[in-house]
Amino acid sequence: MEESINEIKNKTLDEILNAKNLQEIEEIRVKALGKKGELTAILKMMGTLSEEDRPKIGALVNLAKAQITEKITEAENRFKEEEINKKLETEKIDVTLPSKKIIRGSKHPLNRVIEEIEDLFVSMGYDVASGPELETDEYCFERLNLPKGHPARDMQDSFYITTEYLLRTQTSAVQARTLMANKDKTPIREIVPGKTYRREDDATHSHQFNQVEALVVDENISFANLKATLEIFMKHILGENTKLRFRPSYFPFTEPSYEVDVSCFKCGGKGCNLCKNTGWIELLGAGMVHPNVLRMNGYDPNKYSGFAFGTGLDRLAMFKYGITDIRLLYENDIRFLKQFDRRDI
Numbered sequence: 527m528e529e530s531i532n533e534i535k536n537k538t539l540d541e542i543l544n545a546k547n548l549q550e551i552e553e554i555r556v557k558a559l560g561k562k563g564e565l566t567a568i569l570k571m572m573g574t575l576s577e578e579d580r581p582k583i584g585a586l587v588n589l590a591k592a593q594i595t596e597k598i599t600e601a602e603n604r605f606k607e608e609e610i611n612k613k614l615e616t617e618k619i620d621v622t623l624p625s626k627k628i629i630r631g632s633k634h635p636l637n638r639v640i641e642e643i644e645d646l647f648v649s650m651g652y653d654v655a656s657g658p659e660l661e662t663d664e665y666c667f668e669r670l671n672l673p674k675g676h677p678a679r680d681m682q683d684s685f686y687i688t689t690e691y692l693l694r695t696q697t698s699a700v701q702a703r704t705l706m707a708n709k710d711k712t713p714i715r716e717i718v719p720g721k722t723y724r725r726e727d728d729a730t731h732s733h734q735f736n737q738v739e740a741l742v743v744d745e746n747i748s749f750a751n752l753k754a755t756l757e758i759f760m761k762h763i764l765g766e767n768t769k770l771r772f773r774p775s776y777f778p779f780t781e782p783s784y785e786v787d788v789s790c791f792k793c794g795g796k797g798c799n800l801c802k803n804t805g806w807i808e809l810l811g812a813g814m815v816h817p818n819v820l821r822m823n824g825y826d827p828n829k830y831s832g833f834a835f836g837t838g839l840d841r842l843a844m845f846k847y848g849i850t851d852i853r854l855l856y857e858n859d860i861r862f863l864k865q866f867d868r869r870d871i
């Protein structure tokens with residue numbers, strides 16, 4: 527019996543020495559010391575031994591167990607340490623490597639222009655207002671002195687959803703909404719940047735485009751206020767040397783009405799292909815708020831007067847940044863947008 531105990535012990539210690547990983551160690555442990563292990567089997571046979579042999583053999587088995595357990599623990603610790611070292615090696619972070627390039631987005635040219643305009647007008651005490659893009663015929667036309675059947679409706683090819691609802695063709699719709707919401711309260715000073723829709727589609731027109739509207743209503747508002755405001759506005763956006771020209775025009779919601787041209791910023795007014803050799807570029811519609819519009823929306827035209835103007839933001843952005851095709855503003859081509867990743871324009 528002593529012999530077989532020693533044999534088991536030596537064989538097991540040998541196996542431990544040759545084991546290659548934690549799993550093999552565990553298998554060796556089970557084979558020697560587990561419930562059905564070789565040494566356990568010997569312990570189970572103790573009952574068959576003589577009184578005399580029992581303590582001797584018992585001590586031998588226990589010693590063998592202790593030695594095996596010690597070697598197993600040693601081996602386990604060694605393998606665990608190896609594993610940790612391997613992990614540390616493979617997961618090493620080289621902090622001196624260059625980092626991944628962070629691609630920064632840029633502000634869309636339209637948003638740049640809108641923000642610039644908002645900042646300017648807010649600094650002059652205006653509110654920034656908005657209204658629904660799905661608008662009623664009433665607010666888009668009727669309350670702006672454009673009753674059903676009015677010939678001026680032909681100027682704006684509209685997307686009607688039903689006979690009453692359409693995609694707004696002009697941000698002027700918000701003028702009527704603001705007046706109706708404030709009814710006789712003044713002063714009104716607002717700008718309305720927003721999306722508008724018309725049935726057109728070519729290099730300079732898009733079915734969806736952007737306008738900014740301005741409305742001021744108070745006592746004693748005159749054409750001088752309109753002119754001064756537009757001068758500040760245009761010089762701020764297009765440059766100090768910009769000149770303005772007012773041409774008489776017609777809009778149903780203003781009287782008198784004007785179309786406003788700015789001196790060509792490409793040639794400075796000398797004449798070039800951009801201004802078609804006229805030196806001027808047509809940019810805005812403007813005028814004094816029509817008394818009918820004031821009356822219809824709750825303001826007494828004998829007490830109050832106002833001015834309004836509206837302009838296409840896409841055109842403005844195109845002129846400002848020298849963009850030749852309006853569709854570039856809507857395609858989100860990274861190569862195009864990247865050019866606006868600058869703070870100095």
Ligand code: DAH
Nearest residue numbers: 696698811812813834835836
């Ligand atoms: N709403 C007009 C358009 O889309 C532009 C316009 C003209 C707006 C005169 C105004 C205005 O506020 O007074 O063509």
